[in-house]
Amino acid sequence: MIQSKSFAAKNYPEFVMRFEKVLKDLSFEPTLAFAFVSVNLPIKDIISHFNEKDIKLFGASSCGELLFDDSHELISEDGAIFTFTNCNPKYFKSKVFNREKLSSFEFGATIGDYCREAYSNPSLIVAASGLSLDGQALVEGVQASAGKNTTMFGGLAGDNSKFEQTFTFDENGISDHGAVTIVFDADHMTVTGLATSGWIGLGADLKVTKSVGNIVYEVDEKPALEVYKKYLSVNDEDLPAIGIEYPLMIKRDDGSHALRAVLGIDKEKDSLLFAGSVPQGSTVTFSSSPGFDVVETTKNDLENFYETQAEADLFILFSCMARHLALGPLIAQEIKLAADRWKTPVLGFFTYGEIGTNKGTSCDFYNQTFTLLLLKEH
Amino acid sequence: MIKTIDEIIQLLDASLTAEDFTENKALLRSMLTQLRNESQLIDFKSEKMLKDKHVLNSLLKKTSEDLHLALKELQLRADELNTLLSTIPALVYFKDRELRYQLVNDAYMEFVEKPMKEIIGKQMEDIIPEHNEKEKYGHYEKLVLLKGEPIYNLEEKVTKNGEQLWIASNLAAVKNDQGEIIGLVGISWDITQARTYQNQLETAKDQAEEGTRAKSEFLANMSHEIRTPLNGIIGMSHILSNTELTEKQQEFVHILISSGDTLLSLINDILDFSKIEAGKIDFEEKDFELNTIIKDVYNVLSLKAEEKSLLFSFEPDNKIPQRFNGDEYRLKQVILNLTNNAIKFTDQGFVKVMINHLGSSKGYHELKFTVKDSGIGIPKDRLDQLFNAFTQVDASMTKAYGGTGLGLTISKKLVGMMEGKMGVESKLGQGSSFWFTVKLKYPENKTSADIIETENPSQQSMLDENLVVLLAEDNLVNQKIASYNLKQLGYRVEIANNGQEAIEKFKENEYNFILMDIQMPVMNGHDATKEIRRLEEEMAGRKHTPIIALTANAMRGDMERCFAVGMDAYLSKPFKSADLMNVLKEYIITD
DSSP: OOOEEEEEESSHHHHHHHHHHHHHHOSSOOOEEEEEEOTTSOHHHHHHHHHHTTOEEEEEEOSSEEEEETTEEEEESSOEEEEEEOOOGGGEEEEEEEOTTOOHHHHHHHHHHHHHHHOSSEEEEEEEOOTTOOHHHHHHHHHHHHOTTOEEEEEEOOOTTOOSOOOEEOSSOEESSEEEEEEEETTTEEEEEEEEOOOEEEEEEEEEEEEETTEEEEETTEEHHHHHHHHHTOOGGGTTHHHHHSOEEEEOTTSOEEEEOEEEEETTTTEEEESSOOOTTOEEEEEEOOOTTHHHHHHHHHHHHHHHOOOOSEEEEEEEHHHHHHHGGGHHHHHHHHHHHHTOOEEEEEESOEEEOOTTSOOEEESSOEEEEEEEEO | OHHHHHHHHHHHHHHHHOSOOHHHHHHHHHHHHHHHHHHHHHHHHHHHHHHHHHHHHHHHHHHHHHHHHHHHHHHHHHHHHHHHHHHSSSEEEEEETTOOEEEEOHHHHHHHTOOHHHHTTOOHHHHOTTBTTHHHHHHHHHHHHHHOOOEEEEEEEEEETTEEEEEEEEEEEEEOTTSOEEEEEEEEEEOHHHHHHHHHHHHHHHHHHHHHHHHHHHHHHHHHHHHHHHHHHHHHHHHHHTSOOOHHHHHHHHHHHHHHHHHHHHHHHHHHHHHHHTTOOOOOOEEEEHHHHHHHHHHHHHHHHHHTTOEEEEEEOTTOOSEEEEOHHHHHHHHHHHHHHHHHTOSSSEEEEEEEEEEEETTEEEEEEEEEEOSOOOOGGGTGGGGSTTOOSSHHHHHHHOOOSOHHHHHHHHHHHTTOOEEEEEOTTSOEEEEEEEEEEOOOTTOHHHHHHTTOGGGGTTSOTTOEEEEEOOOHHHHHHHHHHHHHTTOEEEEESSHHHHHHHHHHOOOSEEEEESSOSSSOHHHHHHHHHHHHHHSTTOOOOOEEEEESOOOTTHHHHHHHTTOOEEEESSOOHHHHHHHIIIIISOO
């Protein structure tokens, strides 16, 4: 059983005050902490406090933070949330990675190597920074190295929808081009969860006629940026924001879908940068949330998940920032559904992309999803 | 929200009369807060919905445009296809699995003289009842439906308005997305005219073949007609050369003989060409001397060379053996042809014939002959076709230089039959160099030919002086030549002027052998031979008398006919002593 204690802060002084207070009142010895922090807070200063106390830290900059427990029902947009836990140090290993010149796939493979060496039966949680990162390639890299069926959860760090610089960090340091990871020993820790979207495809099928990795140059043999602007009748300044709310839906041959939000544009090349790979030749459509009923979809999926896994110590939620944009105040409803159903704390942040593993399938990279990670120590 | 507002109003109404307002104040605040939250949500929702509406409208608009464009494109394609189908000069039709028409093009409707609505859903027998080969056609249609493989150029006869038409069709299976055969498409077109042309072509070909046959017959007759007097010229020349003559006269006679021989060879070559074309030509195998050939060629052509003041020379290398076994005439013919050409096409300078011994192995010598001249030369682009029949470099050349254009073709074929090759190097204006190689057998030592070629009667008496020969020959000149040759070999000769006389003489005397001409008055050689053979059976004690056919009719099949009536050997006129000797050696007196 993992015990946990969380707090929120709107600024650095508030953090320092609460950090000391909570730590003093803590009824357990903290071993591992989670921190999701706005880029407007002095992250390096915050890190030093965990370092001094020798507490392992898993942290990412965010597009908004969320915390639901006995004493919080909080969705903040420019603050920070922190959670202390007493995870058994035998059952987890943490490490930061710097991407340097590696491709997204090679970077994933490096992380996968670490997973494989850590435990015979590893499960991974990862937060990655850097806007050029291809989340799909990262996932495939991990799978190539650690095995296709490796359970994996996580998200891409955010920066308050500015799309300039995102960060991941641990108790020792910070990177705008790397990843922070925790590998759990799945023999002693249940690491499971779900990813649900509810987004629907709209309009005619289009063909991606030129793309490399997560950069799309041409759709239907026309410049990708032009197509996006024309179909949605928006201007340059509306992108990439509009491309997050109305992402591309890739229709795969096996009938499955994957959503790809726009993370950046290149006006010179008329191209679009997506949060994950968009293979050349893919059939795609535009997509949108079906309206506020999407919460109903989440509710059903949570209910089904509860049937399979009723016990939980802690939830970490990686929820797409586009979901927050689309659902607005209603976003609290679907988070509360989880917290109330299990009567377990939910902490997390709004991401630029989610990594999750639905039961019975292998891990995938998503956009627009509500990706919930459930932790339970045996 | 309305409910909350009503409650607030109620509460405010109550508050107006209440004694203590404080109690309601807290409740009112909580209700207003709730109202605020709800309107915030409504604000968000309406803002979001406006955004959605904008984006979705745009998407819808653009998608409709796309759809419109796609439909237009589709219509365009359909129009194009329709245009194609209606203008294509072929009958196009789709049929379902039950072979019912589903769609036909304009040409089809025109052909069957029915509108679309009378065709769709019907089968062929309803539409073209006068189709002559319905069963065959139906069979192939079913085959296409069964196997899915196309059938091309299916030809059938159709009677239309009493007129017989030929139709060719291509049939192919039509498959759905799952690859199941759902019908077939057929494309047919009228090939009646093509068929007519084909028939005309066949008739023309028959006529041409008939013409060729007539030509062969003509050649055969001509050769016979020409050979008879030529026979006389050559024979008499030989006789003349054995009389007392001055050296000069002797030389003239020799040229006469040599020219006669060449003319005979040329006639034979014209015949040979048809034999070569038929792939059937005979080669002699006889010992000969290379020098004889060189002398002959020189004698025939030196006069011409002198007339043009050309340096004409033979340059054999010193390693060359003198005697060979093979076909002297064929070899001479080739050299003569190339050399004659060289002289013909050279106006000044030289013509030289170089002979090299390339080597010897397995009983053969290999020689290379090169005829080099300083003549007009041959353009590079004409070298390839030079060896084709009836080809000279330029058609105008035929007029200027004469010749049939057959020579090189025959020469090359002959060389090929002597296991050799022929080629040419030439530069326009700088002369030509024709070469060929041949393989010639080592000579057989001391053959009869050796003896005879000395042409000295005193050395020919290897045969019994008492030997008697019956010569059946109607032509006086030929009688003389043959008698002379036989006497040279030591035979006594009795003459019969026709087949009937030959039979009479045969009844009275026994002969060592009979020389029998084929074409004779009263009774021909064939019939006479048959009768003689019959008599031999009847007359006890008469042994088999060898009969040698003598004929100028050197066409294919002659030999076979002679053997069929019971003759033993065959000699082509005019014959030389050596030819006769060979035949005697081989067929008559071997025992």
